Amino acid sequence: MTHPTVPNSGQPPKGCFITGTDTGVGKTVVTGVVGLAxxxxxxxxxxxxxxxxxxxxxxxxxxSDGERLRDLLIPHESLDFISPYRFESSLAPLAAAQWAGTPIDLARITAAFQVMATRYAYLLVEGVGGVMVPLSDKQDVRAMMAQLKLPCLVVGRATLGSVNHTLLTLAALKEYRLKVLAVVVNETQKSRASEKERGQTDSTMQLLRELSGVPVIGPVRYEEELHNNWARGLTTLVSDPSVKELVMMLRKDAQ
Ligand SMILES: Nc1ncnc2c1ncn2[C@@H]1O[C@H](COP(=O)(O)OP(=O)(O)OP(=O)(O)O)[C@@H](O)[C@H]1O
Ligand SMILES: [Mg+2]
Structure with missing residues (x-):
């Protein structure tokens, strides 16, 4: 590991924690597109x-997500600071940590975060899975979020079951008094754009706006190019109106 090069101004680090209702909902895509913008x-x-x-x-x-995001946004940064815990096994974090014989210590994550905060004005931190994913016997992802003291975005889908998953996620965050900047509804699948499917998306958006108690942004459109060339897909997605709305919100928060 190298050492910080820019002294911290003493202000608490600014940034945003990107969590989601589940794995595969688009946390890395949202982190990448917001970072580019x-x-x-x-x-x-x-x-x-x-x-x-x-x-x-x-x-x-x-x-890996860490490598992709590094290559996209901060290509010269050390992966040791971006991802203090990298486990080879494709298992859930606690199982992967046990398999590797390396327990997850939040202090190590906070230390890397503090170093990163001396180097960057605004930090985007992607979570792992959803908010109640266990990291140790006593701690889950919410404990990591509380340690980093960042407000968060909750990325979710508009498909069947998403209202339930999103509201459960918000309830779990509330238990830890974690600040939610917005729910971001993301289209991870190509919509066949039938009237019924549009109805499903519209209904999800409306219900979340009525019931979530936080701003609801989206749907961020499905972008095919992400599957051919990830970075180019993100560059295209920057112009999506929902992404623009999200970025405006984060810019205000970053000031
Ligand atoms: N708006 C979108 N348009 C097209 N494909 C998308 C979109 N958002 C996400 N995807 C695709 O869905 C898949 C999952 O997205 P992503 O990797 O960002 O999810 P994640 O929540 O970060 O997953 P993980 O829990 O593994 O970190 C990827 O193949 C990604 O390219
Ligand atoms: Mg990811």
């Missing part, structure tokens, strides 16, 4: 994925 505005954006599992994928095309 904020960078375009001249903000010194850093990124972290403190806990990552499944890093030893046999597929040479496979890139």
């Amino acid at each position: 904020l960078k375009d505005f001249g903000l010194r954006v850093g990124v972290m994925k403190p806990i990552e599992t499944g890093t030893a994928c046999d597929n040479p095309q496979h890139t």
